[in-house]
Amino acid sequence: MSNTTSKWSRFVLAATVAVVLSGATGLAQTGTTDESKRKVKSKTAPVYPELARRMNVFGKVKIEVVIAGDGHVKSTRVVGGHPLLVQACQDAVKDWKFMPAPEESTQIVEFDFHAN
Numbered sequence: 001m002s003n004t005t006s007k008w009s010r011f012v013l014a015a016t017v018a019v020v021l022s023g024a025t026g027l028a029q030t031g032t033t034d035e036s037k038r039k040v041k042s043k044t045a046p047v048y049p050e051l052a053r054r055m056n057v058f059g060k061v062k063i064e065v066v067i068a069g070d071g072h073v074k075s076t077r078v079v080g081g082h083p084l085l086v087q088a089c090q091d092a093v094k095d096w097k098f099m100p101a102p103e104e105s106t107q108i109v110e111f112d113f114h115a116n
Helices: 003-022 050-054 083-093
Strands: 027-033 040-042 059-067 073-080 105-115
Touching: 050 083, 059 083, 073 083, 083 105
Parallel strands: none
Antiparallel strands: 027 105, 059 073, 059 105
16 A cells, blocks of 8 residues: 555544544544443444444444453354445444453444434
8 A cells, every 4th residue: 555545544544533523523432331241441443334324224234242251352253234334333433442351252242323
C-alpha cells in the first residue's frame, strides 16, 4: 500500500470514528453482555459502517466470544445479525477486555444499532 493511500485510509478511519463518537450520525450502538457472566473491564464501540448508515440498516448483532483466563478475547463467532453490521461488531469486541478468571469462558455479546 502506498504512503498516500495509507495516510488517506487513516484519515477516513479517524473521521469516521470522530463522527460516530460525536453522535452526528444520529445513531446509537450499544454492546451488552449477560450480567451473570464475566464482567467487562473495557469496551470499544463498533464503528457504524457507512454503507449500513446510508441504507438505514438497524438491528441487533449477536457475537459469541471466547474469553481467555487473562481476560482477552481469544476468538469470536457471529451468532446473528445483519451482514452489513457484523464485521464492525467483531472488530470492536476483539478489543474488549474482561475480568480475569481461573479458566476460559464463552458468552454472547449483543450489539444494538438503532436511531437515537
